[in-house]
Amino acid sequence: MQVLMNKVGVPLISAEKTLNHIVKYWVVVALLGQWMFAAYILSIYALPTIFGNSALTFSLSPGQGANTESSAESLVFFVHIIPAALMAMSGLFQLFPSIRKKYPKFHRYNGRMFLTLGLSGALTGLYLTWGAGFRFSDLGSLGVTFNGILIPIAVYFAWKSAIEKKFTIHRRFAIHSFILINGVWSFRLYLMGWFVVNQGANGNSASIDGPADIALSFASYLLPMAIAEVIFWAQRNRHSGIKWFAVTFAAIGAIITTVGVIAAGTMMWFPRITQAFEGLF
Numbered sequence: 516m517q518v519l520m521n522k523v524g525v526p527l528i529s530a531e532k533t534l535n536h537i538v539k540y541w542v543v544v545a546l547l548g549q550w551m552f553a554a555y556i557l558s559i560y561a562l563p564t565i566f567g568n569s570a571l572t573f574s575l576s577p578g579q580g581a582n583t584e585s586s587a588e589s590l591v592f593f594v595h596i597i598p599a600a601l602m603a604m605s606g607l608f609q610l611f612p613s614i615r616k617k618y619p620k621f622h623r624y625n626g627r628m629f630l631t632l633g634l635s636g637a638l639t640g641l642y643l644t645w646g647a648g649f650r651f652s653d654l655g656s657l658g659v660t661f662n663g664i665l666i667p668i669a670v671y672f673a674w675k676s677a678i679e680k681k682f683t684i685h686r687r688f689a690i691h692s693f694i695l696i697n698g699v700w701s702f703r704l705y706l707m708g709w710f711v712v713n714q715g716a717n718g719n720s721a722s723i724d725g726p727a728d729i730a731l732s733f734a735s736y737l738l739p740m741a742i743a744e745v746i747f748w749a750q751r752n753r754h755s756g757i758k759w760f761a762v763t764f765a766a767i768g769a770i771i772t773t774v775g776v777i778a779a780g781t782m783m784w785f786p787r788i789t790q791a792f793e794g795l796f
């Protein structure tokens with residue numbers, strides 16, 4: 516601890532600054548991962564549809580939804596998928612304080628779009644899973660179902676507090692909404708990261724209902740939400756021990772996201788983007 520103090524006992528490394536740097540790093544890595552996800556969605560779902568090559572989408576989509584015979588289910592599927600690209604492209608800008616301050620109108624409109632599309636993603640997702648039956652297993656779908664139930668609750672409080680101009684509450688629920696709406700993105704990061712760390716499957720199954728699959732499907736949103744709460748607590752508190760505690764949690768979150776973005780990007784998204792372009796051009 517002495518190494519961290521100068522001669523008059525002032526800390527050389529500030530916990531608050533370290534926390535800010537880690538959170539900034541985390542947001543930048545997440546932004547890169549979100550854009551990769553958007554590029555993937557546009558490449559395998561939007562472009563083949565525009566070019567009239569749905570067979571390519573069927574062959575590249577990891578799920579069953581793209582291959583449905585029912586036109587109603589197919590419509591809901593695309594209403595579910597395409598806005599996901601838009602959210603992944605612009606959602607994270609909501610978290611940049613400089614953008615919020617400089618362009619409040621953008622923050623308002625982008626926020627409304629993000630929350631509306633997130634809400635629609637949750638409702639269409641619940642329908643696709645339990646109404647249309649696009650699930651690999653019942654047990655393996657519980658994590659994403661709970662995620663889909665929490666989204667409307669978080670969105671309601673984020674929106675209500677913004678209208679009421681209760682900005683501390685708004686910030687808290689907006690961040691939880693953001694984490695929840697991106698739960699399915701995080702799940703891909705966590706799953707691919709898990710495969711990398713374990714050098715293959717470990718507690719996973721083809722129907723995504725192995726113990727690791729189930730744990731990761733809940734952890735993909737509950738862990739970042741818990742870390743966000745620890746950070747909020749540290750920001751409200753002057754005690755440097757609590758701030759260092761938050762630094763540790765934020766660092767864990769940032770490392771998981773980094774490993775996940777690299778793993779999902781290289782194992783899941785880039786290979787499929789490349790295949791989509793090879794199939795189209």
Ligand code: HEM
Pocket residue numbers: 556576577578579580581595596599602632633634635636637638639640641642643644649650659660662663664666695696697698699
């Ligand atoms: C609101 C945030 C959400 C976003 C951004 C989102 C995004 C996506 C994306 C991009 C896909 C295509 C799969 C891929 O190619 O990797 C997908 C498929 C799907 N999602 Fe979501 N999703 C969200 C929420 C949910 C929720 C809450 C549920 C369930 C409760 C859900 C259920 C499904 C289902 C069933 C599919 C079809 C899987 C298949 O093709 O078999 N989604 N979603």
